[in-house]
Amino acid sequence: xxxxxxxxxxxxxxxxxxxxxxxxxxxxxxxxxxxxxxxxxxxxxxxxxxxxxxxxxxxxxxxxxxxxxxxxxxxxxxxxxxxxxxxxxxxxxxxxxxxxxxxxxxxxxxxxxxxxxxxxxxxxxxxxxxxxxxxxxxxxxxxxxxx
Amino acid sequence: xxxxxxxxxxxxxxxxxxxxxxxxxxxxxxxxxxxxxxxxxxxxxxxxxxxxxxxxxxxxxxxxxxxxxxxxxxxxxxxxxxxxxxxxxxxxxxxxxxxxxxxxxxxxxxxxxxxxxxxxxxxxxxxxxxxxxxxxxxxxxxxxxxxxxxxxxxxxxxxxxxxxxxxxxxxxxxxxxxxxxxxxxxxxxxxxxxxxxxxxxxxxxxxxxxxxxxxxxxxxxxxxxxxxxxxxxxxxxxxxxxxxxxxxxxxxxxxxxxxxxxxxxxxxxxxxxxxxxxxxxxxxxxxxxxxxxxxxxxxxxxxxxxxxxxxxxxxxxxxxxxxxxxxxxxxxxxxxxxxxxxxxxxxxxxxxxxxxxxxxxxxxxxxxxxxxxxxxxxxxxxxxxxxxxxxxxxxxxxxxxxxxxxxxxxxxxxxxxxxxxxxxxxxxxxxxxxxxxxxxxxxxxxxxxxxxxx
Numbered sequence: 001x002x003x004x005x006x007x008x009x010x011x012x013x014x015x016x017x018x019x020x021x022x023x024x025x026x027x028x029x030x031x032x033x034x035x036x037x038x039x040x041x042x043x044x045x046x047x048x049x050x051x052x053x054x055x056x057x058x059x060x061x062x063x064x065x066x067x068x069x070x071x072x073x074x075x076x077x078x079x080x081x082x083x084x085x086x087x088x089x090x091x092x093x094x095x096x097x098x099x100x101x102x103x104x105x106x107x108x109x110x111x112x113x114x115x116x117x118x119x120x121x122x123x124x125x126x127x128x129x130x131x132x133x134x135x136x137x138x139x140x141x142x143x144x145x146x147x
Numbered sequence: 148x149x150x151x152x153x154x155x156x157x158x159x160x161x162x163x164x165x166x167x168x169x170x171x172x173x174x175x176x177x178x179x180x181x182x183x184x185x186x187x188x189x190x191x192x193x194x195x196x197x198x199x200x201x202x203x204x205x206x207x208x209x210x211x212x213x214x215x216x217x218x219x220x221x222x223x224x225x226x227x228x229x230x231x232x233x234x235x236x237x238x239x240x241x242x243x244x245x246x247x248x249x250x251x252x253x254x255x256x257x258x259x260x261x262x263x264x265x266x267x268x269x270x271x272x273x274x275x276x277x278x279x280x281x282x283x284x285x286x287x288x289x290x291x292x293x294x295x296x297x298x299x300x301x302x303x304x305x306x307x308x309x310x311x312x313x314x315x316x317x318x319x320x321x322x323x324x325x326x327x328x329x330x331x332x333x334x335x336x337x338x339x340x341x342x343x344x345x346x347x348x349x350x351x352x353x354x355x356x357x358x359x360x361x362x363x364x365x366x367x368x369x370x371x372x373x374x375x376x377x378x379x380x381x382x383x384x385x386x387x388x389x390x391x392x393x394x395x396x397x398x399x400x401x402x403x404x405x406x407x408x409x410x411x412x413x414x415x416x417x418x419x420x421x422x423x424x425x426x427x428x429x430x431x432x433x434x435x436x437x438x439x440x441x442x443x444x445x446x447x448x449x450x451x452x453x454x455x456x457x458x459x460x461x462x463x464x465x466x467x468x469x470x471x472x473x474x475x476x477x478x479x480x481x482x483x484x485x486x487x488x489x490x491x492x493x494x495x496x497x498x499x500x501x502x503x504x505x506x507x508x509x510x511x512x513x514x515x516x517x518x519x520x521x522x523x524x525x526x527x528x529x530x531x532x533x534x535x536x537x538x539x540x541x542x543x544x545x546x547x548x549x550x551x552x553x554x555x556x557x558x559x560x561x562x563x564x565x566x567x568x569x570x571x572x573x574x575x576x577x578x579x580x581x582x583x584x585x586x587x588x589x590x591x592x593x594x595x596x597x598x599x600x601x
Contacts, residue, residue, distance in 0.1 A: 054265075058269045104188060110185075
């Protein structure tokens with residue numbers, strides 16, 4: 001029975017050790033995220049995240065690579081639209097909003113994005129959220145604009 | 148079955164199996180939507196169907212764990228469950244909550260309501276009122292099993308099982324913490340998702356495998372108990388810091404690339420140890436247990452978890468590899484085989500073992516049951532291969548060459564077609580399994596080969 005209690009003690013001691021190390025690293029990461037890797041939050045970004053959540057966007061799209069894999073990555077959608085609109089933020093914003101409003105296309109054989117009843121305010125908040133997300137320091141992920 | 152209250156698990160298993168059918172059926176439906184994207188698009192869009200697919204998986208696996216615990220704890224503690232009525236109340240809450248979730252998702256009820264409407268973080272989209280119900284159900288459950296163990300015999304199997312179940316409940320509480328900062332949100336979201344499936348769920352897995360080995364292989368308890376703390380230690384020593392492999396690209400510091408790569412690579416070790424454990428126990432065991440089907444599922448569980456969670460996890464866990472594969476079909480392939488091997492097979496193994504006991508009879512329909520194992524496993528392997536190749540092609544076209552997401556997806560149609568074919572076979576195998584488990588017959592049509600006398 002010696003070995004069993006030794007094994008048990010190693011298990012509990014080791015688990016506590018690794019969990020404490022984990023918590024300390026996460027605490028450091030917390031302050032790194034707040035102070036270094038993400039831009040300051042604004043009210044519209046916070047509201048935009050709500051719009052993102054209420055409509056379960058994550059269950060088709062990925063955001064920073066996490067989510068469903070059915071529809072394009074949106075962590076860098078802002079950068080994609082900027083690049084396609086001569087780096088004009090106003091045009092990029094318009095283009096994203098027009099895209100969302102024109103869904104679903106109903107084209108046969110194309111993946112369909114549902115129609116969401118969003119107000120202009122909500123649409124703009126959502127774009128603010130995308131813009132904010134695109135400025136997170138993600139260690140240069142994704143490798144290219146395709147996401 | 149030695150204790151009356153073990154019968155509770157029967158109701159849990161029945162509910163779990165209903166959701167199992169829903170889960171696989173939804174999987175087949177969304178697999179079909181990949182091929183014919185206009186199907187149901189206006190009625191039930193992809194995201195709703197996918198929520199039903201993933202949520203029913205999680206709820207049925209947990210319901211299965213609860214049922215397993217209600218079976219194991221009385222035998223380990225050598226006394227009846229503290230309060231059987233409460234166990235049924237707990238199940239009623241889970242059923243009500245599940246029904247609430249399904250109705251809320253399908254009809255998009257109370258859209259945007261912070262308490263009644265669906266939420267939008269992956270896997271924890273349940274309305275807040277349902278999540279509170281889950282907490283109440285978990286508290287009832289923990290009270291019931293913990294009191295049973297505290298007043299009864301304390302074994303290593305019960306200890307590790309309880310620790311895993313407590314961990315599940317504690318980490319679920321992070322569902323109520325949703326920081327406005329997306330990077331923080333993601334960091335703590337993984338405290339539920341990763342610390343569940345690559346942490347405390349593994350404790351449940353180790354404990355259940357240990358219990359099954361005690362019963363099926365007839366090994367000494369002492370030998371099993373030596374192993375079980377080792378398995379639990381390996382799981383958590385690697386799994387806790389292994390969370391780092393989710394902290395590569397979400398705004399967290401770069402040092403996670405080293406920590407995550409090293410520790411999550413080591414996550415293969417506990418899964419390999421579980422393979423060694425079950426085969427060593429069977430080899431050293433002195434019993435020829437009549438339930439061959441349960442033994443097959445148990446060995447299959449350890450082996451498939453090793454491949455699905457271990458090998459397929461390692462495939463894309465190193466940061467330089469993950470930089471290219473993150474969020475592609477490679478992740479999908481790993482997710483499917485890992486959940487199937489580790490947790491689906493674990494539940495199906497236990498149900499195969501427990502059902503004859505709960506019905507008070509000898510094992511039945513064993514050949515059918517074993518056929519369902521091979522068909523289901525073969526088809527799941529096929530899905531995994533199809534998605535792995537799809538992921539490799541996607542990684543190359545999209546991540547290396549930078550081609551547009553939707554153009555790349557069009558190139559993958561053939562793989563999705565293969566995946567859907569195999570998905571239909573999985574569904575058929577599920578029905579075969581359920582028939583073999585829930586429709587006992589008087590006499591075996593094909594009697595399993597008798598063990599030759601020595």
